[in-house]
Amino acid sequence: MPSPVLRAIRVHPVKSLAACATDEAVVEPWGLDGDRRWMLVDPAGTVVTQRQQPRMALLSAMRLPDGGLTLSAPGSAPLTVAVPAPVGTVTVTLHRDKLEVVEAAEAAHGWLSDRLGAPVRLVHLDAPRHRRFIDPVYSLPGEPVSLADGYPLLLTTRASLNALNSLIAQGDHPDEGPLPMNRFRPNVVVEGTAPWAEDDWRRIAVGEVTFRVAKPSGRCVITTTDQRTAERGKEPLRTLARHRRFQLGLLFGQNLIPEGTGRIRVGDSVRILD
DSSP states (O other): OOOOEEEEEEEOSBTTSOOEEESEEEEETTEETTTTOEEEEOTTSBEEOTTTOGGGGGOEEEEOTTSOEEEEOTTSOOEEEOOOOSSOOEEEEETTEEEEEEEOOHHHHHHHHHHHTSOOEEEEOSOHHHHOBOOTTSSOTTOBOOSSSSSSEEEEEHHHHHHHHHHHHTSSOGGGOSOOGGGGOOSEEEESSOTTGGGGOSEEEETTEEEEEEEEEEOOGGGGBOTTTOOBOSTTHHHHHHHSEETTEEEEEEEEEESSOEEEETTOBEEEOO
């Protein structure tokens, strides 16, 4: 079997909007540079994702060099959003966490609300090193995380996706497969492993950066959402429930915590350290 390599890097400038492919990225302590530094909240300040709004998959955000965004959607004029000045924060809820963020300009709220058909506000994580921290059960004290669900990076492997798609083809809804990798919204995709090999990894190196493998990723309803159409089906959750159900949930992929900073590139070797 060939040695594992990094085959894809994906950044999500706004949590739960479409991903952006890139050939290289800087790894910060809280995740890839520019990944999930923005998110949507409802009028009560609670995070809004594709769990509640599958149409978010149809919206795109391109990160600008200064950290701002260009928002786009089919049939709509794009909107440029500047990084808000850190002159005041608001408290929002992201899953179990309360954290301080900065609101974007009103024009961004209106643009997004119009396209989703529900009132939302766009907020920015201005100081990731100090605003939010990883679950201490799986991390060292004070390790930060962006607006990702819980961990700085998510890793998946092509071999495991191929294995999952084979199981889907044998199941009750074979017409829903094969599924593309974007259903799982990873940051890094590795090629050249055995199926499910990542289950046994504890520490890896990607190019010049080392990572701890914190815990497997329990999957939710977002994986059933077609990222091109926003339509939902039964897969992959039905097949994961039959073949990948564990105490931590329906598992696919691994959450990573950087042990340092540096740059990773598509084509980098992936070394299994522990």
